[in-house]
Amino acid sequence: MLFHNKYLRRVTDVGSMLQRVVMVAAESLKLLEQQLMDGDQIQDVRVVMRAPLDAYDVLIHLNPKQVPLLSQAVDPPAVTFSRGLMAGNVAPSGGALPVIDYNPVTLYLAELRDAFGELALFFCDPHGGTVIAVLWKPKAFLPVPFKTSHMSARRVEVTGEEANTIPNVEAILEDFRVLGKGLIKSVEARTEKWSF
Incomplete structure (x- = not known):
């Protein structure tokens, strides 16, 4: 089952x-x-x-300096900055190795999907996208009978003798910020779109 x-x-x-x-x-x-x-x-x-972003419930804006594939974006930013270039003396051979195959955006997206995949869908352009778009799943906000094993990202609501849990949106948005510290610039909650 x-x-x-x-x-x-x-x-x-x-x-x-x-x-x-x-x-x-x-x-x-x-x-x-x-x-x-x-x-x-x-x-x-x-x-x-x-991609039009008006259909999404939450937008997580990423810091462009932390997006390794920014140069592949549909509209790369006009402001340029250097990554990993040192001014002055260049280190002799045998120095530090460059970081290869490390993409903090992909890792952050995987963490979001793992932690909150039951509640939301996450979308991001893997080629230099600077926004992660979040769409709440409609059934995620239906009250669920209280069980201690189902308390992840939820809060308890008691009505009469019945205890139900619903997602704690404020805590979830704060978790988005904490998980992406240093990577995200801002989290934009578009509450006018929410219908639960």
Whole structure:
């Protein structure tokens, strides 16, 4: 039964993601058609790679200096900065080795999905994206009967003789900040979008 429930949750998550992909593809097609039909408009196919962020519940803005693939972004920032270049004397050979295959954004995203995957979906452009978009799962905010084993990121609400748990959103947002300390610039809660 436990396997069946996990399987159904994953199917639901995949269904939500597929709906999102279809919606983004349809909007991208509209934008491209408008550009191609209007000769006066600047032809910029990168417009389909810019994800609209208005549909998400929380936006985690990353510090661009901590995004190793920033140069691969659709719209790289105009401000440039150097990574790992030392001014003055260069260390002799045999010095420190460069860091290879270390991506703090990917590691942070994996931590978020592991810790909060039951409550939310996390989206990020793996090629230089500076925003992690969070979408709350609708069923995550339904009250659940109190069990001590199910208290992760939840708070207890008592009504009469019944004790239920619901997600503690304020604590979750603070956890986003703590987990990403040094990597994130800000966490933007878009509460007007929340419907639970």
